[in-house]
Amino acid sequence: MRFARRFFSRPTALIGFALFAAIALVALLAPVIFARGPFSIVGMPLLPPGAPGLLAGSDVLGRDMAVGLAYGARISLLVGIASTLFAVGIGVLLGAVAGYYGGLVDDLLMRVTEFFQIIPSFVLLMVLVAFLQPSLGSTVIGIALVTWPQVARVVRGEFLSLRNREFVQAARTLGESDARIIFTQILPNALPPIVVVSSMMVGSAILTESALSFLGLGDPNLLSWGSMIGGARSAMWVAWWTTVLPGLSIMVTVLALNFIGDGLNDALNPRRRG
Amino acid sequence: MSLVSTRDLTVTLPPDTDRAHAVDGVSLEIAKNEIVCIVGESGSGKSITAHAVMGLLPRGVRATGGEILFDGVDLLKEAPDAMRKRRGRDIAMIFQDPMAALNPVVAIGKQVTEQIRAHCAVTERVALAQAADLLGQMGLKDASGLLKAYPHQLSGGQRQRVMIAMALSLLPRLLIADEPTTALDVTTQAQILKLIKRIQAEREMSVLFITHDFGVVADIADRVAVMRHGRVLESGATAQVLREPAHSYTRALIAAVPSGDNLLAPLPDAAPLMAVTGLTKRFRRGGFFARNAVTAVDNVSLTLKRGETLGIVGESGSGKSTLARCVIRLLDPEEGEILFDGADIAHLSPRGLKPLRRRIQMVFQDPFSSLNPRQTVADIITAGPRAHGESAKAALARAADILRLVGLNPETMHRLPHEFSGGQRQRIGLARALMLKPDILIADEPVSALDVTVQAQVLKLLDDVRRQMNLAMLFITHDMRVAAQVCHRVMVMRHGQVVEAGPTRDVFAAPSSDYTRALLAAIPGRGTL
Known part of the structure; x- marks a missing residue:
């Protein structure tokens, strides 16, 4: 509970959390509020926000922008969270093994990590998604594959310093197995930076997904904020709301996640306590 | 006439800490040309008192009462700017950890001259010449070479000498030394103490010396003040306080300094529980193909009986901790054998080691x-x-x-x-080790991070446990005094090799090697306490 008090004592963390909670609520409730789905046409195209029954106006095909934004939040959050979970899974495993064992294992795993880091990640991602056929699954896997190296690096660094602590040596002299030492002794102590990095990664994954959808590499059967902007490119100059509203949604979501990340960093980092 | 006198000095801690005052009504006198020691354990307020005189209290900690008179001027009422000018020129300070106090990426010469040039208008060349001269006075050889070196290239003793040179560069009238020898080896500590005493006498300055060690007090101080919980319990001339301590806490502190009396007699002959022969451990430096290896443990042999404590004594870099970690197989030795209960465990695989783990346990330093x-x-x-x-x-x-x-x-x-x-x-940590009912307990500097009175309690506990459980104990320490208290036999190590080994009584009474003699001579307070 002291953790929660430290976290919420920062106004930006509180704002970030409130914004994120609101967006998540909208995403969860979208199918309940807007049962007809984001693709159904409800009126004339390019009606401005505030037109009768259209809170956020309509897009180039006459679909309700508000419904699109609500459904888009589902995709953005789903892709952001799922790809981050995958990336953290891979990164923690490889980083922990590299950092704990060191030596040849570390050299080998770090070369693999660097291989992923030296390739322009967005180009690699486009190739991956195009190769796997654009779909929700391929987007999640693609983003996870290009983002795990940063988790691996953070985890490896933590393990490198923690594995020489005396409590880890003590665990070895007690006869605990390597897996047990990695997961019960070292990992809990390495969690704070992992949590902080992950919260930031959700935001950047949302940005990446939007960019992919904008380029038409998103799931064609789902409406996301990126594909809404992409689809409205031609109407940008006559109907500002078609691009600005999904753009703002992306910005607010990523900002909220960054606020949360900063708040977590301060609340979890013992050096900044007190 | 005193140079510094504090009257009822009170230093208040931030509101959310466990105590209200770090220093509570402390009155101290430091005369011209004398060394005053404040001695106390952690949390006694000795360091905060020193920092208050320097005007460098940590954030949130403030001097809220009393006065600090320096040559008649109250330092607590000085403007920040005037106080800044006094630091270095009137009052200088040296710290416990010279590595942390020196900037790692700036050459020594630049760091020493910076201080000189900040206060006096001299050219870089003049300042460098002064710096070289100062380093020479500190007993450092090849001063011009040192000025070009970086902190990590110096030994701990050299770094502390550089720190003292920097502190003395502006001829301060008061030198504050905050545990300046605590992080150093005993032989280096003895040299630094001698240096501070010599410089103090030559320059007729005053020294305020903070320490936790009554041995150091006996060696260096003219007068001593004993502090606990932010208060001065007792103060007076060193000889007087040592001879007739008035306060029971002072008596406890003096008694806690291991005396070297009642040494344990060696145990009667018995078959060894563990016999190590020709143990060698090398560390490869640099990358995979690097050729130069450092031999941390070089052909070491020892035996250990049930119920016996063998002390392994050495300074930093002597290989004593590496030896312990090889014996408990946290490290893999290159050569030699470790016979434990008749079987060689030096080259067992991790799987083969597992059943042995519970029989050899370790207590760590930190x-x-x-x-x-x-x-x-x-x-x-x-x-x-x-x-x-x-x-x-x-x-x-x-x-x-x-x-x-x-x-x-x-x-x-x-x-x-x-x-x-x-x-x-x-x-x-000891309970964790004992839960496995081990046969051998390895204690790696188990008391070196503890206050002296706590140290005495933990040493007694270790000895009680050894008796009760009939443990064989390998006791690693840098402190001859501690070794004298708990060990039946001692082994002195230097540069990875065994210099001398034998029953504690014999080694202390008649050391056979020059190095052991030097170690014994360097024990602070030897002869006085």
Whole structure:
């Protein structure tokens, strides 16, 4: 509970959390509020926000922008969270093994990590998604594959310093197995930076997904904020709301996640306590 | 006439700390041309008092009462700017850790001259010449070479000499030394103490020396003040206080300095439980193909009997900790054998080692990093039995007894390590080792991070436990005084090799090597206490 008090004592963390909670609520409730789905046409195209029954106006095909934004939040959050979970899974495993064992294992795993880091990640991602056929699954896997190296690096660094602590040596002299030492002794102590990095990664994954959808590499059967902007490119100059509203949604979501990340960093980092 | 006198100095801590005052009504006098020691344990306020005189209190900590008169001027009323000008020129300070006090990426010469040039208008060349001269006075050879070197290229003793040179560069009238020798080896400590005393006499300056060690007090101080909980309990001429301590706490502090009397007699001959022969451990420096290896442990042999404590004494870099870690197989030795109960364990695989793990256990040096901060005491001390297949319930049932044995209340076992003091944490570490009912206990500097009075308690506990459980103990220490207190036999190591080994009584009475003689001569307070 002291953790929660430290976290919420920062106004930006509180704002970030409130914004994120609101967006998540909208995403969860979208199918309940807007049962007809984001693709159904409800009126004339390019009606401005505030037109009768259209809170956020309509897009180039006459679909309700508000419904699109609500459904888009589902995709953005789903892709952001799922790809981050995958990336953290891979990164923690490889980083922990590299950092704990060191030596040849570390050299080998770090070369693999660097291989992923030296390739322009967005180009690699486009190739991956195009190769796997654009779909929700391929987007999640693609983003996870290009983002795990940063988790691996953070985890490896933590393990490198923690594995020489005396409590880890003590665990070895007690006869605990390597897996047990990695997961019960070292990992809990390495969690704070992992949590902080992950919260930031959700935001950047949302940005990446939007960019992919904008380029038409998103799931064609789902409406996301990126594909809404992409689809409205031609109407940008006559109907500002078609691009600005999904753009703002992306910005607010990523900002909220960054606020949360900063708040977590301060609340979890013992050096900044007190 | 005193140079510095504090009257009823009170230093207040921030509101959310466990005490209101770090320093509570302290009155001290430091005369011209004398060395005054403040001696006390951690939390006594000795360091805060020194920092208050320097005008460098940590953020949130403020001097709220009394006065600090320096040559008649109250330093607490000085403007920040005037105080800044006094620092270095009137009052200079040296610290415990010279590595942390020196900037690692700036050459020594630049750091020494910076101080000179900040206060005097001289050219770089003049300042460098002054710096070289100063380093020479500090007993440093090749001063011009040192000026070009970086801090990491110097030894601990050299770094502390550089720090003293920097402190003295502007001829201050008061030198404050905050535990300046605590991080150093004994022989280096003896040299630095001698240097401070010599410089003080030559320049007729005053020194305020902070220490926890009455041995150091006996060697260096003209007068001494004993502090506890922010108050001065007793002060007076050093000889007087040492001869007739008025306060019971002072008596306890003096008694806690291991005296070297009542040395343990060697045990009667018996078959060794462990016999190490020709053990060698090398560390490869640099990358995979690097050729130069450092031999940390070089052809070391030893034997250990049941119920016996063998002390391994050496300064930093002597290989004593590496030797311990090879014996318990945290490290893999290159050569030699470790016969334990008749079988060679020097080259066993991790799988083969597992059953042995419970028979050889270790207590570590650092009471803070040796316990996982995220596990409760119960989790920590039952981890060993659980790893060897004992049920959590059975282990927990035994845990209470073991905790009582090491002097802890079993009801506290569901707390986290940070709720315990250093001495208590060391007891938890010992309980963790004892839970496995080992035959051999390796203690790696188990008391070097503890206050002297706590040190004495933990040493007594280790000795009691050894007797009760008939343990064989390998006791690693840098401190001859500590070794004298608990060891039947000692082995002195230097540069990875055994310099001398024998029964403690013989080694202390008639050391056979020059190095052991130097170590014994360097013990602070030897002869006085």
